[in-house]
Amino acid sequence: MGLEQEDVEKLDQIVRRNRPLHRGDHLFREGSPFQALYIVKTGSVKTYAPSEEGGEQVLGFHLPGELIGLDAIENERHNCSAKVLETSAVCEIPFGEFEELSTRIPSLQHQMYRLLSREIGHDEEMLTLLGKKNAEERLAAFLLSLSKRFKRRGFSPSDFYLSMSRHEIGSYLGLAVETVSRLFTRFQEEGLLKVERKHIQLLDIDRLRGILDRDANRGSRRQST
Amino acid sequence: MGLEQEDVEKLDQIVRRNRPLHRGDHLFREGSPFQALYIVKTGSVKTYAPSEEGGEQVLGFHLPGELIGLDAIENERHNCSAKVLETSAVCEIPFGEFEELSTRIPSLQHQMYRLLSREIGHDEEMLTLLGKKNAEERLAAFLLSLSKRFKRRGFSPSDFYLSMSRHEIGSYLGLAVETVSRLFTRFQEEGLLKVERKHIQLLDIDRLRGILDRDANRGSRRQST
DNA sequence: AGTCACTGTTGATCTGCATCAAGTTCCTTT
DNA sequence: AAAGGAACTTGATGCAGATCAACAGTGACT
Numbered sequence: 001m002g003l004e005q006e007d008v009e010k011l012d013q014i015v016r017r018n019r020p021l022h023r024g025d026h027l028f029r030e031g032s033p034f035q036a037l038y039i040v041k042t043g044s045v046k047t048y049a050p051s052e053e054g055g056e057q058v059l060g061f062h063l064p065g066e067l068i069g070l071d072a073i074e075n076e077r078h079n080c081s082a083k084v085l086e087t088s089a090v091c092e093i094p095f096g097e098f099e100e101l102s103t104r105i106p107s108l109q110h111q112m113y114r115l116l117s118r119e120i121g122h123d124e125e126m127l128t129l130l131g132k133k134n135a136e137e138r139l140a141a142f143l144l145s146l147s148k149r150f151k152r153r154g155f156s157p158s159d160f161y162l163s164m165s166r167h168e169i170g171s172y173l174g175l176a177v178e179t180v181s182r183l184f185t186r187f188q189e190e191g192l193l194k195v196e197r198k199h200i201q202l203l204d205i206d207r208l209r210g211i212l213d214r215d216a217n218r219g220s221r222r223q224s225t
Numbered sequence: 226m227g228l229e230q231e232d233v234e235k236l237d238q239i240v241r242r243n244r245p246l247h248r249g250d251h252l253f254r255e256g257s258p259f260q261a262l263y264i265v266k267t268g269s270v271k272t273y274a275p276s277e278e279g280g281e282q283v284l285g286f287h288l289p290g291e292l293i294g295l296d297a298i299e300n301e302r303h304n305c306s307a308k309v310l311e312t313s314a315v316c317e318i319p320f321g322e323f324e325e326l327s328t329r330i331p332s333l334q335h336q337m338y339r340l341l342s343r344e345i346g347h348d349e350e351m352l353t354l355l356g357k358k359n360a361e362e363r364l365a366a367f368l369l370s371l372s373k374r375f376k377r378r379g380f381s382p383s384d385f386y387l388s389m390s391r392h393e394i395g396s397y398l399g400l401a402v403e404t405v406s407r408l409f410t411r412f413q414e415e416g417l418l419k420v421e422r423k424h425i426q427l428l429d430i431d432r433l434r435g436i437l438d439r440d441a442n443r444g445s446r447r448q449s450t
Numbered sequence: 451a452g453t454c455a456c457t458g459t460t461g462a463t464c465t466g467c468a469t470c471a472a473g474t475t476c477c478t479t480t
Numbered sequence: 481a482a483a484g485g486a487a488c489t490t491g492a493t494g495c496a497g498a499t500c501a502a503c504a505g506t507g508a509c510t
Contacts, residue, residue, distance in 0.1 A: 073342035074343040109327065116338070123348035166489095175467080176469075177489095182467095360496075402458080403497085407459080407497095422458080
């Protein structure tokens with residue numbers, strides 16, 4: 001990421017590699033004190049905001065290479081919970097040590113600014129998704145996002161397993177479980193993908209993208225400046 | 226914010242105070258190169274993601290003391306546009322200089338991490354708002370947020386002017402203009418507030434809060450783990 | 451003072467998705 | 481292998497809020 005070899009080593013020294021976590025384990029819970037950032041090495045993690053009696057809003061799904069816990073820096077408490085979706089390896093970066101290191105390595109500080117900024121940008125994209133897009137567009141965007149992220153990490157961008165439930169997808173996208181289920185069925189009927197429970201094969205990524213573009217136009221007759 | 230006097234002065238030296246901006250002026254536009262962060266001194270600014278033919282998703286309203294442009298650090302381009310809603314004074318902080326300064330002042334770096342983190346936390350709250358709350362709750366949350374922010378800056382928390390249009394509020398909250406308008410009328414009928422065009426008086430803040438809490442429960446029968 | 455354009459309000463109607471209901475399949479436990 | 485319960489699917493129905501339509505208030509520019 002633009003760091004010198006020796007800097008990488010210093011960073012490497014403060015990273016803690018824990019033993020693997022299992023489905024259902026928590027990295028942290030809402031309200032617990034903030035001590036470290038986490039990086040997913042393998043597997044996947046969801047973050048979510050629990051509400052009083054058991055309800056939850058899923059805030060994100062985190063795949064290998066992605067950082068978790070950035071929203072806790074501000075008030076030194078976690079604002080959301082993080083739960084492991086499948087057997088996963090997760091590294092821990094004690095934030096105090098990291099911060100101290102980043103004062104001494106400007107490029108590390110720079111990367112950290114960028115990472116935080118990227119997270120903000122991503123959240124803003126989600127705001128547009130939830131504010132303006134219909135169900136179909138939301139699911140298409142979700143699948144394309146997964147596809148892109150798998151691809152970046154060297155996995156197949158068109159053939160993968162979902163580690164999250166339909167319910168969790170629905171919560172993330174602001175949709176009911178039933179709607180998600182029906183959309184998968186419909187997308188399959190239309191030849192966009194093949195779905196068998198958790199196993200997804202994207203058959204026509206271009207047409208999936210088309211769903212997004214098409215409706216980006218549709219939605220803009222109202223809501224204009 | 227926990228900075229030493231001399232550090233404040235150093236920061237002060239790189240801040241640029243521009244002449245006042247007027248309604249409709251842009252601080253920056255989507256796609257333009259990122260050069261500085263902006264702080265609202267007086268007035269208000271909206272950030273929004275323009276879509277092809279004139280549509281837009283309002284991403285935020287920024288009041289005095291609030292920072293704008295954090296989402297542009299990552300790829301050194303702005304991902305959204307920022308437009309002034311009323312005559313406003315806005316300071317500019319050239320990011321290159323700021324970043325350099327923050328490598329030399331650890332507490333400044335710390336504050337910057339916190340600010341970025343706070344923004345992420347705020348966006349995540351908005352995700353929950355858009356994902357799970359109904360129209361009534363959204364508007365209540367919006368008004369309470371404004372109230373809190375005015376209060377913090379020493380303005381009245383219960384009597385203020387909206388610098389944004391109903392349309393912009395609707396876009397921000399993922400609602401149609403008409404819905405926003407009807408809700409204002411309803412809230413007024415219920416004695417929650419008094420509204421006369423842009424002038425708002427909150428008459429029963431506790432009951433407004435109640436709207437949020439009440440429905441936090443209501444919404445959680447579904448969407449449970 | 452009159453015209454125009456914009457912003458906001460209100461009423462009527464429509465619709466996408468939530469909700470309710472009833473299976474079916476899969477997975478875990480014993 | 482049986483039983484119980486998640487997770488998922490599919491169909492029927494309902495409703496919150498979008499959309500359509502009409503109009504009123506406001507302010508800017510002649």
